Amino acid sequence: MTTDAFAGERLKHSHFHPRQAERNLREAWSSWNGFKFADYYYDAEYEYFCVRNTCGTYDICPMQKYMVTGGDALAMLNRMVTRDVSKLGINRVTYVAWCTDEGRMVDDGTIFRLGEDQFMLTCGSPCLAWLRMSSLGFDDLHIEDVTEGFAALSLQGPTSFAVLKAMGLEGLEDLKPFGIMHFPYHGGMLMVSRTGFTGDLGYELWAQPEHALTLWDELYGVGADYGIHPYGESATNMARLEAGFIMPDMEFNEALKTVNFQHDQTPFELNLGWLVDFKKPHFNGRNALLAERDKGGPKYMLTKLDIEGNKPAEGSHLYSNENCSREIGYVTSAMWSPAAKANIALAMIETDKLQGEIWAEIYYEKELRHIHKVARCTIQDKPFWTPARARQTPPPLR
Numbered sequence: 361m362t363t364d365a366f367a368g369e370r371l372k373h374s375h376f377h378p379r380q381a382e383r384n385l386r387e388a389w390s391s392w393n394g395f396k397f398a399d400y401y402y403d404a405e406y407e408y409f410c411v412r413n414t415c416g417t418y419d420i421c422p423m424q425k426y427m428v429t430g431g432d433a434l435a436m437l438n439r440m441v442t443r444d445v446s447k448l449g450i451n452r453v454t455y456v457a458w459c460t461d462e463g464r465m466v467d468d469g470t471i472f473r474l475g476e477d478q479f480m481l482t483c484g485s486p487c488l489a490w491l492r493m494s495s496l497g498f499d500d501l502h503i504e505d506v507t508e509g510f511a512a513l514s515l516q517g518p519t520s521f522a523v524l525k526a527m528g529l530e531g532l533e534d535l536k537p538f539g540i541m542h543f544p545y546h547g548g549m550l551m552v553s554r555t556g557f558t559g560d561l562g563y564e565l566w567a568q569p570e571h572a573l574t575l576w577d578e579l580y581g582v583g584a585d586y587g588i589h590p591y592g593e594s595a596t597n598m599a600r601l602e603a604g605f606i607m608p609d610m611e612f613n614e615a616l617k618t619v620n621f622q623h624d625q626t627p628f629e630l631n632l633g634w635l636v637d638f639k640k641p642h643f644n645g646r647n648a649l650l651a652e653r654d655k656g657g658p659k660y661m662l663t664k665l666d667i668e669g670n671k672p673a674e675g676s677h678l679y680s681n682e683n684c685s686r687e688i689g690y691v692t693s694a695m696w697s698p699a700a701k702a703n704i705a706l707a708m709i710e711t712d713k714l715q716g717e718i719w720a721e722i723y724y725e726k727e728l729r730h731i732h733k734v735a736r737c738t739i740q741d742k743p744f745w746t747p748a749r750a751r752q753t754p755p756p757l758r
Contacts, residue, residue, distance in 0.1 A: 371396040374421035375511035375572035379580075383590050390593060393486065393507075395422035397593065404594035411558055411599055412699050414587025415517030417579065418557075418596060420564065424469075424486055425507045428479045431500035437471060437479060440494040442627060442649070444640040448473045451540040453555050457627050457635050458490075463648030464615035464624040466490060468606070468632075470555065472540060480506070484608055490616070494644070511572030515579065516562030516599070518749060519586035522757040524552070524563060526582040533754035546571055557596060559603025561749045561756075601693050602700060602745035604664055606630055611662060611692045611706055629658040629708070660689065660708045664740040665718070667703040670696050671733065673720040676705075680713055682734055684721050688713040691720065700744040705737075714739065 364370070372395050374380070383401050390399045397419065400407060410416045428437060438445045441456040448454050450473050457468040469483030481487070491503050515523065524532055535541050535554050543550045548568045556562030567575050580588055600607065608614055611630060618624040626649060627636050636649055652658060667673050678689040689709035697704045709718065718737040723730065749756050 374419050375569045376419055376421065376513060376576055379573060379576045380419060380590060388592065392422040392593075393424060397422055398590065400592040400594045401590050404592070404598070407589060407591035407595035408598045409698070410587060410589040411517045411560065411591055411595060413518065414589070415515060415520040415523055415562075415583065416589050416591040416595070417576075418514040418516065418591055420512040420514050421508075421510070423507070423512065424483050425505070425510060425512070426481045426488065426491055427502075427504045427506045428481060428491070429475075429477055429502050429504075430498075431477055432498035433477050433479050433501060436495055436498040436501055437481070438640065439643055440491075441471070442636045442643055442645065444637040445471060445473075445479075446640070450475060453538045453540060453553055455635070457632060458494075459627070459645030459649070460615050461645055461648065462615075463626045463645040463652060464618075464622075465612055465627060465630065466615050467608070472553065474540070485614060509569070511567045511569045511575060513565045513567075513575065513579075514556055514562065515565060516556045516558040516560055517587075518561055518747075518756070519583075519588075519758060520562050521755045523579060523583045523586050523588060525757070526586075527578055536753045537751055546574060550575070557603075557605060558599035559605065559743055559745050559750060560599070560747060561752075597693075598695055598697075599745075601695055601704065601706065602697050602743070604706070604743040606632075606662070606706070607693070625662075626652060626658060628652055629660050629662060631662045657711055659711060661711045661714065662692070663689075663707050663709045663714065664742075664744065665691075665705045665707050665720075665737045666740050666744075667694075667705055667720055667722075667737050668735045669722075669733070670703050671722050671724050671735070672696055672703065673705050673722045673735070676720045676722050678707055678709060678737065679719045679721065679734075680716050682717075682719050682736075684719065684734060688718070697744055702744065703735075704740075704744045707737075 385402050388399045441458045443456045453472050458466050467483045472480040537554050540553045551566035553564045555564050612625040615624040673691045673694040676691040680686045680688045691705045691707045694705035720735050
């Protein structure tokens, strides 16, 4: 019997925690889905530069993982998500979103097709209750939470391929973006997907829990010559913003957690209309999204901005004129991008104002003085950071 009165309230440790704890020099921990999780290990900016210039590991054990199997698995998932999953081949991965009947986004994530009737859904927040509700009417179906059944680690950066090749993963050079390969590994199997959340070359590694520390040690053994370093949530947030990827609680509110009417978002508002396939059979939110499209689209649109100057526009309001008399939107995420050498942001802007001028009202502090400035914004159509190596097959070794 435990003598810890708070045992049930303490954060769980991931399969890689013993190695991560050794390297978390600043004891900078936060939490993710009940797991103890690194915000950063040494310095967030240092870790960001490792991801952009060498490679880094990011613990994805806390990410939610659900195995969906059976003869009705494909039909059920295709009914739940907005994208046509029937087009997904075996050993391929695709990005998806799913909505309420009102067309508001519940969450986004990825679907791995591991067999004809075997799929794995990954997402940032717990989704088992929604999956079970979505399974009503589908009899040949089994849904299992396998979150703790994987030792899952993301390896991202320009030297990530070189590290895995040095580990002896033969044939990895043929793996295309969003593809999956399987390798024998210490009597078990190691699944490698060419996926990630940095917009750069990278992979996600999926091993049995008993192989977690072996995987870590082998990665860091060969990776020492390639600049490998763990990185946490702060560096991840920098990299994903440069790639133009969205984050819950920043770009969107999950519909099931949102209190105020329409303070959640639709895929169209998040500039994810390409994820909505009206040609496939009926799916959750179809009628509402069809009505939104036919009425001219959303009132607001998530937009990428290049902002003059070098002061990040975090929390800024946006205006249609320099004297800031007509508010048209707000910034959701912002940073000075070292990779793009630009002051970048994602912002929600009134759709009918996207063709006009956009100005950000920026407040910042310098030597204990609060300073205010107004900066012109320019809309960007492409990701701020999208290196060719992220798409090359085979990828470069450096």
